[in-house]
Amino acid sequence: MLHIANLHVSVADQTILDGLDLDVPSGEVHAIMGPNGSGKTTLSNVLSGRDGYHITGTVTFDGVDLLPLTPEDRASAGVFLAFQHPVEIPGVGNMYFLRTAVNSVRAHRGLPELGAGEFLGVAKEHMARLAMDPAFLSRSVNAGFSGGEKKRNEILQMSLLEPRLAILDETDSGLDIDALRVVAQGIERLRSPDRSMLIITHHTQLLDDVRPDRVHVLQGGRIVRSGGPELAHELEAAGYENLPSEVSV
């Protein structure tokens, strides 16, 4: 499980996360909702190991301290981040990129490398479920992809990499209804007893299709409320401003 305790994060003396506590047990899907600027993207960056932050507090995953690990070591340990804005890498074929990523992680897990043919078969299977055109594989990584295509590509990578902790940073933003459904189904398929998922969003729509076990409200750099899936709808009705704050203990 993911365990976060008293996490403080700042950039150039500006505090972004201010004593955040969160536990996501194995097999559970948790949603984090919050207004713009509440620190949602910072949280996903810090969990996946991006540098440039001053960090204190505890972040462990299955008892392993994540904070000293490089991004690639965290990825090998099973941490996956679906990016809010997936970056374009011109000239690097998507298929080549995906296979390299999968084989890097497999090597860490002591699994044999997948050959090009073998990988192609697996990738096409996953792509069919995500209603992706196989032509995607021969294009450069995210280059010239529409917003929806980029997000599907993230979900494709997630399903190929089979992470143990998946963080989805606003994967639903900018998607039309159909794309949203495909993405939601993709996430739902990955729900598994030995996988923790953290869905960061500020819409409730995705949470209708992917029912979270818990919903947390992030505001001012800390979790101000936690509840069941109904909390998402409460939020939608009341807005962050008028959300009655829980009595903190």
Added chain:
Amino acid sequence: MSNMIDQLVEREYAFGFHSDLDTEVAPKGLSEDVVRLISAKKNEPEWLLEWRLGAFRHFLTLEEPTWPNLQHPPIDYQDMHYWAAPKPKPQLSSLDEVDPEVRATFDKLGISLDEQKRLSGVAVDAIFDSVSVVTTFKETLAEAGVIFCSFSEAVREHPDLVRKYLGSVVGYRDNFFAALNSAVFSDGSFCFIPAGVQCPMELSTYFRINAAQTGQFERTLIVAEEGASVSYLEGCTAPMRDENQLHAAVVELIALDDASIKYSTVQNWYPGDADGKGGIYNFVTKRGRCAGARSKISWTQIETGSAITWKYPSVILQGDDSVGEFYSVAVTTNHQQADTGTKMIHIGRNTRSTILSKGISAGQAQNTYRGLVKILRSATGARNHTRCDSLLIGPTCGAHTFPYVEVKNDTAQVEHEASTSKISEDQLFYCRQRGLSEEDASTMIVNGFCREVFDELPMEYAVEAQALMRVSLEGAVG
């Protein structure tokens, strides 16, 4: 990030060994006597000696150019040898007669000279210091009518062809280094594809500098007659030495009507050490003439070596509807400097040219693209498209672009695009989040940046080029 750059700076040059060979060298210095000596050593005909002497006398009137964006201490042209050859200099009739040390050297470089063992179907001319040591597959090529041999042999066996075309694209009055080369050139490759023949295999010349304090001056001459086509590749390496060594080659290509020549270079001369000590000074003149209608000349170069690179493979588009192309990846790291680009001279009607230049700099390196697109009054309907992309790795390197355009015909279309970028933190983080190490990620991004140029290389060399990029940029991250 900075420790990755340090690693880059400390990278090793994989081809830096030197072979112990008994070498015959001319005395140091440049004089009419040395020119005569070289010509005599090679038993050259009188006309060629006269041509060399003409070049030498012209050379004496010239000064080294100062316009390139390059900095180096003055070159003392009297303090080097102008000719060196592995001794004895045999008349080779078979591979078995090649000095085992020389063969071992080429084996070490991964250049197999053994015809039986070559499955890839590439004919190789191997040039060791100043002398061509072996040319493979000659018989197979001869059956197709293709002549592929050392320059010296061509002078002996095909003097009329050599005399007709030598200096016809790059005359000895062309520039300082071309004049020097014309006076003292030692050997090189000659290739002739008769009318209507598609050369049945890739041709390749492999250049190796071995002797110390010796300049290397080769000439390559390729002629494709009407409707002929050929793909040609050159590779080059040199030992690691503390002093700088001069390499001043001349390459001339001639394509007649409907002929096509594809010329690819993977240049990996010793670039000098991390402090900028040693390395090859590479001052090369390469030019092709699309003499015939609908002819095509295409240059592809992967430049990763040399302390200094001064090189502008160019095309004179003389025939109507002829096509010139220039695809380049130039990598400079540590203290390397490159001033490279192309000239496309449009003379014929509806001539077309494409320029795609990818410059990569890291460390303290300076990388300059310098290109000229010249559309003459006669070149009605001429078109050019130029794109120059620069990639910077680390904060202390530089990229410069000097595009010159001269248009004298108002029906011409000339387009120029340029970009400068860094490997972005976002790209690196994205790759690392997917499990790639920082180094694998940066190599992948750089190879992606070069992809369009690599795609122009013959298949087997594209793989080699990617591997070379990895070695060249070991540890480089932006």
